[in-house]
Amino acid sequence: MKLICVGVGGSGAACTETLTHLSALGLLPDGWNLIPVMVDQDQQHPRITATTRFIDRYLAVRAARRATTLSGQGLFGLSISRVVGSNVLQPSTHESLFDLLGLADSRQAKAAARLLFDGSEIGVPGGRDFANGYYGRVNAGVCFFNDPKGRDSILAAIREHLLSGDGCVVLFGSGFGGTGAAGLLHIARLLRDDPQLKPVKVPIAIIQLEPYFEPDSSGNDGTGGFVNLPESFESRTGAAYEFLDNLAQAGNLPCQAIYPLGTPVPAAFPPEWFARDQQDNPHLFLEYLGALAARDFVLNHKELTDDVRIRRLPVQPYEGPLADLRTVLFRAAVSCRLLDSYFIPLLDHVDDDGVLPGHPWVHRVCATGGMTAAQLKEHFGEVRALLKEILINSGAYPHDQLLSASPSDEERERLERRVRITRESFPPDFLPLMERLSAPTLIGAGDPLALFDDYTLQGDAEVVARSLWRWVAGALALEAPGGQARAGGYQLRWQAHDRDVDNQPLQLPTTPNDEFHSAKDTKRQLTSLALGKWSERNSRRSHSEYPSAWAPAIVHRDILYSGKARDDRRYLHLGLLAIAMLQRPGSAAVPVRLLRQGQLNETFRESLSKTCPIPAYDKSVVAEGGLLVLFDTTVPLEDDGVPSEEDVIGFFYPDTVVVPAMGLSSQRRTEIERFGLYVARRGFPRQLCVRIERDWVQALRASQVPNADRQGERFLRFLANFEARTVAETLPPFYTEFPIPGVARWIRGLFEEPQRG
Amino acid sequence: MASWKRHSMAWWLLLLPPPGLFAYVLSPGLGNYSEGFWPEWFGASLLGTDGYRLFAATLRLWTIGLLVAAAVVAFAARFWLAYRWRKRLRSFQVSQVLRFKGLVYRDLGLVFIASGTLATTAILLGQDLRDVPVVGWVVIVSAIAAFGAVEFFMAVLAFGSTNTLLRGR
Numbered sequence: 001m002k003l004i005c006v007g008v009g010g011s012g013a014a015c016t017e018t019l020t021h022l023s024a025l026g027l028l029p030d031g032w033n034l035i036p037v038m039v040d041q042d043q044q045h046p047r048i049t050a051t052t053r054f055i056d057r058y059l060a061v062r063a064a065r066r067a068t069t070l071s072g073q074g075l076f077g078l079s080i081s082r083v084v085g086s087n088v089l090q091p092s093t094h095e096s097l098f099d100l101l102g103l104a105d106s107r108q109a110k111a112a113a114r115l116l117f118d119g120s121e122i123g124v125p126g127g128r129d130f131a132n133g134y135y136g137r138v139n140a141g142v143c144f145f146n147d148p149k150g151r152d153s154i155l156a157a158i159r160e161h162l163l164s165g166d167g168c169v170v171l172f173g174s175g176f177g178g179t180g181a182a183g184l185l186h187i188a189r190l191l192r193d194d195p196q197l198k199p200v201k202v203p204i205a206i207i208q209l210e211p212y213f214e215p216d217s218s219g220n221d222g223t224g225g226f227v228n229l230p231e232s233f234e235s236r237t238g239a240a241y242e243f244l245d246n247l248a249q250a251g252n253l254p255c256q257a258i259y260p261l262g263t264p265v266p267a268a269f270p271p272e273w274f275a276r277d278q279q280d281n282p283h284l285f286l287e288y289l290g291a292l293a294a295r296d297f298v299l300n301h302k303e304l305t306d307d308v309r310i311r312r313l314p315v316q317p318y319e320g321p322l323a324d325l326r327t328v329l330f331r332a333a334v335s336c337r338l339l340d341s342y343f344i345p346l347l348d349h350v351d352d353d354g355v356l357p358g359h360p361w362v363h364r365v366c367a368t369g370g371m372t373a374a375q376l377k378e379h380f381g382e383v384r385a386l387l388k389e390i391l392i393n394s395g396a397y398p399h400d401q402l403l404s405a406s407p408s409d410e411e412r413e414r415l416e417r418r419v420r421i422t423r424e425s426f427p428p429d430f431l432p433l434m435e436r437l438s439a440p441t442l443i444g445a446g447d448p449l450a451l452f453d454d455y456t457l458q459g460d461a462e463v464v465a466r467s468l469w470r471w472v473a474g475a476l477a478l479e480a481p482g483g484q485a486r487a488g489g490y491q492l493r494w495q496a497h498d499r500d501v502d503n504q505p506l507q508l509p510t511t512p513n514d515e516f517h518s519a520k521d522t523k524r525q526l527t528s529l530a531l532g533k534w535s536e537r538n539s540r541r542s543h544s545e546y547p548s549a550w551a552p553a554i555v556h557r558d559i560l561y562s563g564k565a566r567d568d569r570r571y572l573h574l575g576l577l578a579i580a581m582l583q584r585p586g587s588a589a590v591p592v593r594l595l596r597q598g599q600l601n602e603t604f605r606e607s608l609s610k611t612c613p614i615p616a617y618d619k620s621v622v623a624e625g626g627l628l629v630l631f632d633t634t635v636p637l638e639d640d641g642v643p644s645e646e647d648v649i650g651f652f653y654p655d656t657v658v659v660p661a662m663g664l665s666s667q668r669r670t671e672i673e674r675f676g677l678y679v680a681r682r683g684f685p686r687q688l689c690v691r692i693e694r695d696w697v698q699a700l701r702a703s704q705v706p707n708a709d710r711q712g713e714r715f716l717r718f719l720a721n722f723e724a725r726t727v728a729e730t731l732p733p734f735y736t737e738f739p740i741p742g743v744a745r746w747i748r749g750l751f752e753e754p755q756r757g
Numbered sequence: 758m759a760s761w762k763r764h765s766m767a768w769w770l771l772l773l774p775p776p777g778l779f780a781y782v783l784s785p786g787l788g789n790y791s792e793g794f795w796p797e798w799f800g801a802s803l804l805g806t807d808g809y810r811l812f813a814a815t816l817r818l819w820t821i822g823l824l825v826a827a828a829v830v831a832f833a834a835r836f837w838l839a840y841r842w843r844k845r846l847r848s849f850q851v852s853q854v855l856r857f858k859g860l861v862y863r864d865l866g867l868v869f870i871a872s873g874t875l876a877t878t879a880i881l882l883g884q885d886l887r888d889v890p891v892v893g894w895v896v897i898v899s900a901i902a903a904f905g906a907v908e909f910f911m912a913v914l915a916f917g918s919t920n921t922l923l924r925g926r
Contacts, residue, residue, distance in 0.1 A: 338849060341849070341851075342849045342850070342851060345851045346851050346854070346855075349851075349855055355924070355925035355926055356925050357857040357858045357922065357923060357924070357925040358842065358854055358855070358856075358857025358858075358922050358925065359854070359857075359922075359925065360921040360922060360924070360925055360926055362925070363925055363926040364926070367926075439849060440847055440848055440849050444847065446847075447843070448843060448846035448847055448849075449842075449843055449846065449918060449922075
């Protein structure tokens with residue numbers, strides 16, 4: 001069986017690295033083959049380079065012996081495969097939206113980009129704004145993931161391992177960053193919708209991390225230099241859950257299981273660690289739980305269907321998967337210590353014939369595999385190095401054992417802080433601490449004369465350390481921590497006693513032990529997670545939080561219908577509606593143009609169609625695909641002319657009818673708001689409401705708009721909430737014809753004369 | 758049991774020559790007086806007297822007793838050696854586990870001394886061997902000590918675990 005573990009973004013890579021480490025220690029069940037894949041724009045991310053380096057060394061250790069094809073339990077028994085040379089994939093070769101969306105050559109693309117992205121996102125030709133990741137710009141991130149080159153390479157690399165039908169996929173990523181939030185769902189959907197994989201029905205799990213680190217607030221705020229704004233972590237997590245919740249409500253989840261993982265108290269990092277090019281965070285316990293979640297999916301994927309799997313906070317004495325994790329870390333610590341201080345130095349004393357009196361295993365092991373004592377020593381050295389790397393990542397080594405020969409004060413302080421943060425993220429008495437570890441005490445029950453007794457060439461393929469690992473496993477007498485059992489809680493940011501945004505208690509499943517547990521009702525669970533007070537710190541949703549190019553439409557809808565919309569937004573919306581629907585002097589037709597998808601480059605087209613939250617894109621948004629652009633210009637535009645990017649002011653979208661363009665200038669915005677106020681006083685909202693209310697919901701239904709009843713009623717309520725006419729002047733007449741044929745039913749319905757009676 | 762612990766029965770045969778040699782010299786049917794060679798060597802002054810038969814029987818009994826005691830010391834020392842080595846291995850300190858042969862040779866000397874001391878003490882405290890000359894005492898003590906040491910070494914070789922530890926293969 002194959003486990004394809006895809007780490008998206010920095011946190012995803014950290015989880016992938018951890019899973020790779022733990023799998024090397026034998027945490028996965030027997031017979032599984034791990035295929036780690038990391039997807040990130042920043043190919044030089046420290047977690048990615050570290051994982052690649054580890055895999056290289058792991059494979060080299062196996063290749064140096066006869067273990068290239070070894071597949072078995074225990075140390076280094078796991079087979080790790082490559083998808084490409086380095087197991088790292090890039091969503092796109094472009095580094096700016098401007099280049100990615102082909103804005104240099106296309107007036108249409110420029111206009112469309114102006115609608116959906118703000119100027120800072122679009123960037124300039126040859127810009128490198130997204131060279132190292134998407135830094136919280138999830139809406140931009142999904143466009144990069146829709147670059148056909150990157151998308152095809154990701155799909156092709158993963159697909160070949162799945163066609164045989166014996167694989168499953170686990171996707172790691174954070175819901176609070178940029179790359180992970182943009183790529184998790186995208187890759188899941190990519191795999192689910194791939195025609196070649198449809199017959200295989202690949203089991204897919206998404207392991208989504210909630211914010212588990214944040215800047216230390218004890219010092220100065222220092223937020224000015226943050227490249228990935230941490231104050232919006234929670235808000236973005238809420239948006240990610242909302243998006244998942246919407247998919248679940250629509251029965252459109254692209255995976256069998258979702259593992260939300262968080263912590264009530266995120267680790268505090270120094271603010272400077274959030275700066276650009278400083279993103280080399282220490283490992284944290286939650287990443288190890290991510291690896292356990294992958295293991296849980298491997299063990300249980302056949303029974304899971306649209307499940308949300310939740311676990312409790314660790315409780316002493318640790319049991320189930322946590323006990324397994326703790327044991328495996330202690331085994332690694334003891335083995336590493338023995339290799340370091342005993343076996344490797346001992347081999348210096350072997351004579352030329354490979355004989356060391358008192359230690360007959362040396363001669364036997366060497367003779368069995370046809371290796372010399374020097375080769376055996378080299379092998380032990382390589383194994384020790386890998387074990388040490390695993391343990392360093394887990395925080396087992398104290399910082400003073402990791403310092404370079406002549407460390408600077410800065411290096412010493414940074415290392416000390418990294419180790420401390422990692423250690424503090426683990427539950428009490430969970431980690432082996434190398435400075436206190438007494439290997440002889442822990443393995444006192446083992447018979448040292450039986451060392452390497454069970455080593456066989458066939459079973460271990462010259463990876464002699466496997467036999468040592470088994471001996472340590474048999475000899476290790478690990479006491480369960482005897483501390484006070486703490487009251488349970490959930491491995492989530494918000495707890496059952498916390499209230500949601502509606503001040504209701506959060507609904508969370510019962511978790512009687514340290515295993516993962518499925519919620520009874522997936523939809524309700526995701527709703528509950530989405531309703532946590534994620535927005536408490538940042539009450540305004542941002543379009544950059546949603547993994548969709550259509551994010552401005554979703555955010556505009558949410559704000560407009562929330563009941564908390566400010567007047568300026570309400571009048572802006574009303575102004576746009578009026579521009580679209582009321583005849584203006586000198587303008588014979590609705591100022592609208594259809595930007596056909598064919599006029600955009602492939603990435604832009606795919607971004608629009610693949611990330612649209614409405615499944616029936618063509619029937620619901622516009623009939624023939626594309627964008628219906630509202631423009632406002634004083635210069636007459638030819639019938640088939642494309643408005644300049646400065647003149648586009650909004651686009652049509654069924655939930656709110658129109659959506660203001662992201663790139664709207666403040667001056668133009670103010671003008672439209674004033675116009676909205678002008679028409680509101682003259683009774684435009686009421687008139688429009690009367691004009692469409694009879695058929696509106698039905699029109700949305702006919703256009704296959706999701707939640708048509710709810711969205712339709714919300715729009716009508718929005719119109720009805722304006723005061724009745726306060727000025728005696730009358731309004732210009734409504735347009736009665738939409739100039740573009742073949743558009744969606746709801747758009748035609750807006751312009752049809754209402755039938756009397 | 759791993760192959761390095763597999764052990765040939767041939768090593769056990771090494772335990773037999775020393776007792777066999779003593780069985781030969783102590784055997785009552787042999788010698789000019791049919792009381793064995795051993796009494797003849799140490800009881801020359803009693804040869805032909807009435808007390809010679811009693812002396813020979815007493816010397817045989819004492820010698821066999823001392824040989825058995827020396828063998829017990831030798832075997833105990835072998836097991837003690839294995840116990841101590843295992844304990845040293847459990848410390849997982851390289852400096853403690855480098856000289857197995859040295860440990861064996863040291864124990865060999867200790868068994869020699871212990872067996873010799875045992876024989877000397879027995880002869881000094883016992884009343885029955887007063888007729889044996891001083892030179893005879895020295896020879897008997899040396900023989901018993903050597904027997905113990907040889908048996909210890911043979912036991913180390915005969916038991917598979919210590920054999921492979923000693924040879925390192």
